[in-house]
Amino acid sequence: MSNESEKAPVGIIGGTGLTTLAGLEITGETECTTPWGSPSAPLVEGQLGNQKVVFLSRHGNPHRIPPHQVNYRANLRALYDAGVRTVIGVNAVGGIHREMGPAHVVIPDQIIDYTWGRPSTFFEGDLEETTHIDFTWPYDADARATLVAAAKGRSVPFSDFGVYAATQGPRLETAAEIRKLERDGCDLVGMTGMPEAVLAAELGMRYVCLALVVNWAAGKSDHIITMEEIEEAIEQGMSGVKSILEASMADLGALTPKSS
Numbered sequence: 001m002s003n004e005s006e007k008a009p010v011g012i013i014g015g016t017g018l019t020t021l022a023g024l025e026i027t028g029e030t031e032c033t034t035p036w037g038s039p040s041a042p043l044v045e046g047q048l049g050n051q052k053v054v055f056l057s058r059h060g061n062p063h064r065i066p067p068h069q070v071n072y073r074a075n076l077r078a079l080y081d082a083g084v085r086t087v088i089g090v091n092a093v094g095g096i097h098r099e100m101g102p103a104h105v106v107i108p109d110q111i112i113d114y115t116w117g118r119p120s121t122f123f124e125g126d127l128e129e130t131t132h133i134d135f136t137w138p139y140d141a142d143a144r145a146t147l148v149a150a151a152k153g154r155s156v157p158f159s160d161f162g163v164y165a166a167t168q169g170p171r172l173e174t175a176a177e178i179r180k181l182e183r184d185g186c187d188l189v190g191m192t193g194m195p196e197a198v199l200a201a202e203l204g205m206r207y208v209c210l211a212l213v214v215n216w217a218a219g220k221s222d223h224i225i226t227m228e229e230i231e232e233a234i235e236q237g238m239s240g241v242k243s244i245l246e247a248s249m250a251d252l253g254a255l256t257p258k259s260s
């Protein structure tokens, strides 16, 4: 690619607390469909600084699609068709690790999938051959390093490690389930990390997670989880997430595609 205007856009999938991306200079909006159906919302094209971005609200706009009913295949394929080859999944999560309390930002390095019944591969139906992709490192190393470098330059409390537990939802977990996840080695818990990560990998895209802790996971504090505390943590922490996004965008845009 020879000049700025030909660079591929970076994809941002916004989750809870990030239905729209303030600061994105919007240049267009595209309703689209894919062989897997329609994405959760129209793709919003724009500029974040000098970087072209395609933004997609995971739960729709307004936020109405629960985590187990998101059409992850359509979301990832729509971004792919829009030319995106690097995707940042922004997630609200519960904190399990003792350093990961409300308003803490985490750039996880691993994931464990506890979801069930979700269409989680593009490789099905009438295939010429079976395909088993490598998924040892679910998050792209270069994109992770870029986010970590950007986070270091800001006054945002963050961790550059963590195992994300993807649960089925939409209910939150029991305290015993969280203890089990902890024994499994999980540090944070959310409901949308899978199959999003693996579908991006199947399409050959770079994928990275930028997570904001919005509550202590069940049983990790002396109170039950309320939407009020979640909203408060979003209010407190999402500006840090946005500043990391803004600071990392140009470098994420400069990453060469894994495949074309």
Ligand SMILES: CSC[C@H]1O[C@H](OP(=O)(O)O)[C@H](O)[C@@H]1O
Binding pocket: 014, 015, 016, 017, 058, 059, 066, 067, 090, 091, 092, 093, 169, 190, 191, 192, 193, 230
């Ligand atoms: C109590 S909020 C739960 C909701 O928030 C997270 O969404 P996302 O990952 O899209 O930010 C979590 O996965 C649940 O869907």
Ligand code: HPA
Binding pocket: 092, 093, 094, 095, 167, 172, 173, 189, 190, 191, 214, 215, 216, 217, 218
């Ligand atoms: O505690 C949680 N559990 C699962 N998903 C979540 N998303 C935000 N908080 C949580």
